Each structure stands twice: as C-alpha cells, then as structure tokens.
Amino acid sequence: xxxxxxxxxxxxxxxxxxxIEHARRRADAETLLPFFQxxxxxxxxxxxxxxxxxxxxxYRYDSGREGDFLACGFSPRKASxxxxxxxxxxxxxxxxARLGPHKLGKACLYITRLDRIDMDALAGLIRMGLEDxxxxxxxxxx
Numbered sequence: 001x002x003x004x005x006x007x008x009x010x011x012x013x014x015x016x017x018x019x020i021e022h023a024r025r026r027a028d029a030e031t032l033l034p035f036f037q038x039x040x041x042x043x044x045x046x047x048x049x050x051x052x053x054x055x056x057x058x059y060r061y062d063s064g065r066e067g068d069f070l071a072c073g074f075s076p077r078k079a080s081x082x083x084x085x086x087x088x089x090x091x092x093x094x095x096x097a098r099l100g101p102h103k104l105g106k107a108c109l110y111i112t113r114l115d116r117i118d119m120d121a122l123a124g125l126i127r128m129g130l131e132d133x134x135x136x137x138x139x140x141x142x
Contacts, residue, residue, distance in 0.1 A: 004067040004068070004069065005048070006047050006048040006051065006069070007047065007048065007068075008045050008046070008047055008053070008056065008068070008070075008142075009045075009046045009047070009048070009049075010046075011046040011049070012046070013033060013044040013045070013046055013052045014033065016046060016049075016050070016052070017029045017030055017033060017052075017076070020076050022076070022078065024113070025076035025077075025078075025081060026076070027114075028076065028081055028113075028114040029052070029074070029076040029081070031114055032052075032074050032081070032114070033052065035119070035122075035123075036052075036054050036072070036073065036074065036126065037054065039123045039126045039127065040054040040055055040071075040072065040126065040130065041141075042054040042055040042071070042141050042142075043141070043142065044073075045070070045142065047069075047070050047073065050075050050076070050077075051070065051073055051074070051075040051084070052073050052074055052075065053069075053070025053071070053072070053073035053084070054070065054071060054072050054073050055070065055071030055072065055130065055139045055140060055141060055142075056068050056069065056070055056071055056139070056140050056141075056142065057069060057071050057133060057137040057138065057139050057140065058137065058138075058140075059137055070084065071130055071133055071139045071140075072084055072085045072126055072129055072130060072133075073085075079110075079112075080103070080110040080111055080112045081110070081111050081112070081114065082105075082108050082109070082110055083108055083109040083110075083111065083122075084107065084108045085108070085109065085125050085126050085129040086107055086108070086109070086125065086128075086129045086132075087107060087129060087132050087133045087136070090128070090129075090132050092125060092128060092129075095121050095124050095125050095128065096109075096121075096125070098118050098121040099117060099118055099121045099122060099125070100116045100117040100118050100121070101113070101116050101117075102117070109125075
C-alpha cells in the first residue's frame with residue numbers, strides 16, 4: 001500500500017512563511033503560526049511542502065490503509081488560507097456562524113482575510129476539532 005503523500009518534514013515553518021510572496025497570506029500565516037501553537041499547545045511542524053501542522057494522529061482504516069497525519073493546521077494557498085481544523089463529521093454551524101466570512105470544505109475552512117475572522121470563534125473551532133478527533137484517534141504532540 002502506498003504511503004500518505006503528505007508527510008511531516010524537518011523544514012522550519014517560520015522559514016517557509018518567510019518565502020510566501022503574497023503579502024496578505026504571509027502576514028496571516030505569521031499571525032496563525034503562534035495562534036495555533038497557543039490554542040493547541042503543540043509545536044508547529046511542516047507537513048509536505050506547504051502545510052503547517054500541530055499535533056498528529058495515527059489512522060487505520062478498515063481497508064488496511066494506515067498512516068500519520070496532522071491533527072490540525074493551516075496552509076497559505078494563493079486563493080485563500082486553508083485551515084485544517086475539523087475532522088469532517090460534526091456540526092459546527094453555531095460556531096461557524098460567528099466566525100466571519102469563510103467557505104467550508106469537507107474537513108477544512110477557506111478564509112481570504114484573517115482580519116475579518118472572529119479569533120475567539122476560530123480558537124473554539126480548533127479546540128472542538130481536536131476534541132472530536134481525539135474521540136476517534138489519539139492525538140499526539142509530534
């Protein structure tokens with residue numbers, strides 16, 4: 001079975017952020033780097049070449065496929081900031097209503113401007129996502 005393409009690396013997350021050309025994405029990433037660390041209590045780790053993750057979990061599916069993945073994190077993409085904070089099977093609509101402008105994917109949020117986001121709501125979503133993930137898979141700091 002093939003390994004997960006997105007693996008933890010030794011790349012420095014702050015050094016990665018410094019290379020982001022889009023000024024708003026870089027500034028938002030500079031804000032999110034310590035924010036996620038404060039909310040989660042986990043050190044940031046690069047996953048692949050563009051995702052900054054906090055914590056990890058080991059998954060094993062009924063199919064036999066297994067691997068490790070980040071518990072939560074973000075990636076400064078060209079069109080928007082991708083936030084990987086929800087396991088994908090819960091209803092967070094009440095908190096999302098307070099969050100501010102966003103688009104919702106299956107297990108991530110897309111935001112274009114962090115200055116329009118309610119950071120308390122975002123912190124709550126991160127905590128709820130980690131708590132819900134931990135009900136299925138143990139979450140580890142690294």
